[in-house]
Amino acid sequence: MVAKKRLLAGLASLTVMGIALAGCGPSTNNSSNTPKDEKVTITYMHRLPDKKGMTLVNDIVAKWNKDNPNIQVKATKFDGAAQDMIKKLATDVKAGAAPDLAQVGYAELPEVFSQGLLQDVTEEAAKYKDHFAEGPFSMMQIGGKAYGLPQDTGPLTYFYNAKEFEKLGITVPKTADELIATAKKTAAQGKYIMTFQPDEGMMTMSGASGASGAWYKT
The missing domain is CATH 3.40.190.10 (Periplasmic binding protein-like II)
Structure with missing residues (x-):
């Protein structure tokens, strides 16, 4: 416009x-x-x-x-x-x-x-x-x-509970594929590796930025 x-x-x-x-x-x-x-x-x-x-x-x-x-x-x-x-x-x-x-x-x-x-x-x-x-x-x-x-720009950080990760038998994912695999393994044990709040776009934003990806196609 x-x-x-x-x-x-x-x-x-x-x-x-x-x-x-x-x-x-x-x-x-x-x-x-x-x-x-x-x-x-x-x-x-x-x-x-x-x-x-x-x-x-x-x-x-x-x-x-x-x-x-x-x-x-x-x-x-x-x-x-x-x-x-x-x-x-x-x-x-x-x-x-x-x-x-x-x-x-x-x-x-x-x-x-x-x-x-x-x-x-x-x-x-x-x-x-x-x-x-x-x-x-x-x-x-x-x-x-x-x-x-x-x-x-500035850093975005991911905080996690090391003891809980150890109990679940998982490590901190370093790639998108590792994140998905770790999330599935965690979910199978009734836990969640992270949350996505309705009013918070930080997770999506950091992922898109790290991958040098665009928001969406029109």
Whole structure:
């Protein structure tokens, strides 16, 4: 969906379940088609934490704006849940008032895509492919097209009870095939090797990222 303000393409984060729609339109990017003397302002909505001791978004933006007087960024922090932010983005898109960039999580990218909130930025994203690990970069793609760039990544960990694993005669699986085989062996003994909560996409997300796989085909 294209609103009056060019719209959204998504950035994402493994650590924050809301990371970014990254959107660029001809009037809001730093491409070769933009005259050097043209001044533009890029709006960015995010949910990144801004507590004491952290690197603040506003500080990063201030440095960028100082170094790039013709390309100014205006950042807005959304204080609310990821789903509430998506609702706001959907409303803003329809009203033609959406930000150029916004933050959503890897797990939310399919939802905002399905709602028609993203702009295809395949050509622009390809220029930065070598700057990112293959897994996170591929998770910004749906149907072979890119809708943003990863904003950051972080580790996901799997905690387990070593004594219980020993009782069940299993070891920690290291591959998808081992996970399936171990899960079957565990289930046969009336136990579960892990749980998948309805509101938590971390397991699916980490598996897709590790395999450098796409979310789904359209």
